[in-house]
Amino acid sequence: MLSVHDEALDRLAVALAAALPWVAFLPDADRRVFATESVETLRVCASVGRYAAFADLIEDWRNTAEVWSDPDLAALLAADIARRAVPAEDAASAARIEVQSGDGGRYGDQ
Template sequence: MKNSTSWTASLPTEEKARLLEESAEIFSSCMTAGRYDAFFDLLEDWMNTARIHSDLTLVSALSGDIEDPTGQYVV
């Protein structure tokens, strides 16, 4: 059986730390409220971030300068 958190392997170390911090904070809030939708949304967002980090072509495309609609570069 594949490890259910294996997707975290593609996250850089500093991103893993942010994931843990955000997860603890959101999970605590969810426990208080008795609703866990926000926690599952957070995990989905982080899984998508991990997918980006695992795709070198996508990382490269998203790491360059971005041209905004007015034709000026945003750094």
């Protein structure tokens, strides 16, 4: 059974999606998190009369929605980090190649 708080968050998530169409790209769980963070951030902003933090929150979530709007990018970013990581020996080899080519020492030459 949903609590009054849960029902209010669900209604807020729907209202935010109506006001900010990009919210439709967010997964359902993220919509609830966005609604919760919006309420908390607005409450704090209102207490000091400054809303820059809320504007930042909106921009951050819009950027998240942009990622979710691209299924290939979303799948890549949602993949297990260990599968995407470059093995340490490959990273070390790349660093050695960069230094040998002279690119890695450009700051030391100044």
